[in-house]
Amino acid sequence: xxxxxxxxxxxxxxxxxxxxxxxxxxxxxxxxxxxxxxxxxxxxxxxxxxxxxxxxxxxxxxxxxxxxxxxxxxxxxxxxxxxxxxxxxxxxxxxxxxxxxxxxxxxxxxxxxxxxxxxxxxxxxxxxxxxxxxxxxxxxxxxxxxxxxxxxxxxxxxxxxxxxxxxxxxxxxxxxxxxxxxxxxxxxxxxxxxxxxxxxxxxxxxxxxxxxxxxxxxxxxxxxxxxxxxxxxxxxxxxxxxxxxxxxxxxxxxxxxxxxxxxxxxxxxxxxxxxxxxxxxxxxxxxxxxxxxxxxxxxxxxxxxxxxxxxxxxxxxxxxxxxxxxxxxxxxxxxxxxxxxxxxxxxxxxxxxxxxxxxxxxxxxxxxxxxxxxxxxxxxxxxxxxxxxx
Ligand SMILES: Cc1ncc(COP(=O)(O)O)c(C=O)c1O
Numbered sequence: 001x002x003x004x005x006x007x008x009x010x011x012x013x014x015x016x017x018x019x020x021x022x023x024x025x026x027x028x029x030x031x032x033x034x035x036x037x038x039x040x041x042x043x044x045x046x047x048x049x050x051x052x053x054x055x056x057x058x059x060x061x062x063x064x065x066x067x068x069x070x071x072x073x074x075x076x077x078x079x080x081x082x083x084x085x086x087x088x089x090x091x092x093x094x095x096x097x098x099x100x101x102x103x104x105x106x107x108x109x110x111x112x113x114x115x116x117x118x119x120x121x122x123x124x125x126x127x128x129x130x131x132x133x134x135x136x137x138x139x140x141x142x143x144x145x146x147x148x149x150x151x152x153x154x155x156x157x158x159x160x161x162x163x164x165x166x167x168x169x170x171x172x173x174x175x176x177x178x179x180x181x182x183x184x185x186x187x188x189x190x191x192x193x194x195x196x197x198x199x200x201x202x203x204x205x206x207x208x209x210x211x212x213x214x215x216x217x218x219x220x221x222x223x224x225x226x227x228x229x230x231x232x233x234x235x236x237x238x239x240x241x242x243x244x245x246x247x248x249x250x251x252x253x254x255x256x257x258x259x260x261x262x263x264x265x266x267x268x269x270x271x272x273x274x275x276x277x278x279x280x281x282x283x284x285x286x287x288x289x290x291x292x293x294x295x296x297x298x299x300x301x302x303x304x305x306x307x308x309x310x311x312x313x314x315x316x317x318x319x320x321x322x323x324x325x326x327x328x329x330x331x332x333x334x335x336x337x338x339x340x341x342x343x344x345x346x347x348x349x350x351x352x353x354x355x356x357x358x359x360x361x362x363x364x365x366x367x368x369x370x371x372x373x374x375x376x377x378x379x380x381x382x383x384x385x386x387x388x389x390x
Contacts, residue, residue: 010131018127020338024348035347035377037365040176040321042295044240046277047287053280054244057273068269069260070097070248074279081282082231082250085208086220094250096259097278099270101206101234101247105132108230108249111258112200113138117167119202122153123356126176126204133170141166144358147315151180151358155189162193168200169193171219174207177352177364178324179317184217191222194229201229206247207320209238209288212296214318220250227252237321238288239281246270246278295321298367298374305378311385321367324352325381328361330388337388338363344387345380 021038028034069075075092082090098104105128113119115137121129123142134140143157158169169190173182182190194201203219220231234247249259263269299316302323306314313326327337334351341347352359365381367374 006135009134009137018350020335020342020350021348023339024342027342027346032346034342035369035373035380037368037377038348038350039368040237040366041242042240042291042321042366042368043370044291044294046240046244047281047284049284050239050241050277050281054273054277057276062272062276064272066269066272066275068263069256070095070270071272071275071279074275074282077279077282078248082218082220085216085218086223086231088221088223088226090220090250093253094256096249096256096263097270097275098247098249098259098263099245099267100236101204101232102128102132103245103267104232104234104247104249105129105202105204106135107259107262108202108232108251108255109133109138110136110262111255112202112230113167116165118163118165119168119170120158120161120166121170122158122172122175124177124352124359125356126172127355129170129172133168138167139165142356144356145175145178145180147178147358150318151175151178152183152186153190155186155193158190159193162197162199166197166199168202170202170204172204173219174205174211174216174317174319176207176320177322177350177355177359177362178315179207179320179322181211181214181216181318187217187219187222191219191225195225199228201225203229203231205231205233206237208233210292210295210321211319212292212299212317216319230255235278235281238291239284240291241277241281244274244277246274295367298371299323301371301374302365302367302378305375306382309382309386311388311390312381315362322364323367324359324362324364325349326361327363327385329390330385331390332388334359334361334363337385340388341381341384345384347377347380347384349381 117138145151230251235241352362352364
């Protein structure tokens, strides 16, 4: 039977990376004790007051069709939060509640990018971007983030990549997989390019609450291009709510209206009791800080454990929940190293080079388990690396 061209567009790159994870899952199902460091979903429980709010909403009968743009209460509280983050007023009618940032990115892509258009991405990209931003028929063009610059872009590269078909520049800061945070001057430079060429700036900010060493500067703070900026985030990472599926798009009102009609055509909003949980989540700042502090401590454990040998070099992230490891000194490709690590030491990590050529030689480990387990993971990683040909 025939399947649409769309199905090809949504099966992008990244399959190679996930092959290791799938093999690890199969091993676990077969009874092997695998240490999973592949996915950005730490072992933190959703804080109790958030869970309680969902229970209460269900028991109170919030089980009908939901407010499709998001409840007024949630969008109002979020707008206040984003006003503080951006340093300018944000109104609730510029917010659309979506089932997670992934859905928010996908919906935004469908509403802004179509056949013949180009979107500029900075590579290495988050694994799903090629499919997400190519879904509507647009061509994805990549420019590098430079490891030697701490995975920052050179704005001149972006300027050079612009053609008459360019519609959007997509940024992801804090960045997956490197954990780099776009510097304020580079963000401003990208904003100037967006302004000069009349483009969209699409900013994926899901790790905004997990900056370890410096304050986060949101794309929403670029007040002069507010009507060209779409800032996307979610509760997944900040509030340990990956499974709840709730996030948002903040952008110009006409885009929010298009996302509303997309919601009508596709998913009919986010469950009311999940929205109630998200509303309660906005009162959980202490829990957010505690999880960020724990991720920072885990990062420091990994950096400490991998110091003092020269086969695996950890690249310190400034934010988020991943650490990139340079394994080129093992003499193996990232895929071969990850395969060997899984087979010999039962640790599952991701080859990062399938996220873009600027991640050549790198694997990604997630800070998804506690500090003791991370120490053990590092011990196994260095043991495996020491046995490699070099
Ligand atoms: C950069 C980035 N964007 C978006 C997402 C998806 O987030 P959500 O769970 O809110 O859909 C992830 C998840 O890992 C991510 O790393």
